Amino acid sequence: MNRGGNDSPYILSGHKVTMQFGGLVALRQVDFAVARYGIMGLIGPNGAGKTTLFNCITGNHRPTSGEIRFQEIGIGSLPPYRITRLGIARTFQNIRLFKEMSVLDNVLVGMHIQIKQGISDVLFKTKRFSEDEQNKAEKADQLLEISGLIDARSELAKNLPYGAQRRLEIARALATEPALLLLDEPTAGMNLNETDALIDFIHLIKDRFNLTILLIEHDMKFVMGLCEKIMVLDHGQKIAEGPPGEIQDNEAVIEAYLGRGMARAEA
């Protein structure tokens, strides 16, 4: 199988990833591969293990067994901050902003790994410090511009409306300059207009930053419209994978979502 090397079409791949919490098997021998520069969707009923898989990829959980490789590097045992440094950024299901920090500072924290100064530069306020801060602030403003948050840059993050908080979280993730962006239920709690705007926004950032995107989503219209490929988890196991059209007609998927009886009735 292809393990996702730099010359490979896959940026991220997992091989027999298993995650066990005590007696509960949250992921069972899941194989997956995410195509470079693609948008892949991860769907499944509640409790299927979608967020657990995200947490394994980002280092929040250490898989019980199996292997995850990102750009040819095994990342299964790395802590989250090192995985971020390798080029994977994420957002969270229940927004996790730095609430008491300004919108601008949230994005500046996202730029942490690109800091080009040391403690002595801070203490002596060297030229390097001023230039780096200036540089970072300009870059942060660009990101806020793209995210439509530039007018709110000095607001505290907690005071933003819901949709804007989602966009800020994405902007903060983009600030780490990722190659792969993981979005955990980006449309949760959004109305139709906001969801449509989010689709445009995701296309925009994907093209602009050459991103690969992997997203968890419950809004089927959103997933089917946006993703090139979809992977379905149920009870910790992968039950289907393929383009949206195929997934919609896949019996195992319909069964997982609607139950066995419904699947038969529909057939």
Next chain:
Amino acid sequence: MDTATVVKRGKLALLNPYTKIIVVILLFAVPLVIHNAFYLDAVNMVFYFIILAVALDLQMGFLGVYNFGIVGFVAIGAYTVGILTVGVWPQWWGFWVALLIGAVFAGIVGVLLGLSTFRIRGDYFCIVSLGFGEIIRYVLLNWVSLTGGPMGITGVPAPRIFSLALASRGQLYWFVLILVLIVLVLTVRMKNSYLGRAWVAIREDEVAAEASGINMVQYQAINMAMAAVIAAVAGGFFAGYLNYLNPESFVSNVSLNIVCMVILGGAGSIWGAVMGAGILTLIPEIVRPLAQYSSLLYGLLMFLVMIFRPKGVLGK
């Protein structure tokens, strides 16, 4: 612009460069006007506690870690100066070298404490840090050959610059004022840099901070080291100021007092820490005639502030 805006920006936005210079000059002129040793003593102690409250605010306000053992670092700085100036280097430069060594030593202890406690948060860290402070005090009490035990160390020389001894209250005022200004400048700089942002990010959400590429262990250790170094420098000043050291000066009550200063002023606000240190250091001096009610007043003040300004006088 009201004070809240000034504090929000974390710097003296109110003061343009000229007023800043004038304020500093006025501060330096104080001993030329006030010669009363009692007043100068009180102000010097305020400055001493401002340094400690600002150091602790780096931890409580920024990182969100409640360190109840900061006095341990003060003691390390003070005893390093005491031991080295009395027994090893009585020369004029001895004090300054000892001050530096004490700061570095406290910084190393701070890093070790930070590394060994990085998994412990919240209430648990309070207990561990309280224990740390007490351990240091017990070492001071029991390592008699080095620290003099309960008798302490007497005859710690005043800081000297060549043959000029900073012995009068006024000269020591200038010394501690310079320390305060340096500490304030450096902490404001840290606050408005990637360091301050990383600390606050960890305080706000550890998971999101790590996901942003912040190595939590590293930044907690840096934070602990910074607070420890600043506290140790204050301790070194304290040794040269009182000329006498005794474990009684480093009981955990002192740590609690500094915690109260930070909370009263408003955790996370450097100027709040300055204000808290000022208020809580001066209250016992002001109500000295009513000494038996001093604790009552102290408690009442904390009580009222917590009811009407739960996040501190200058807190948001």
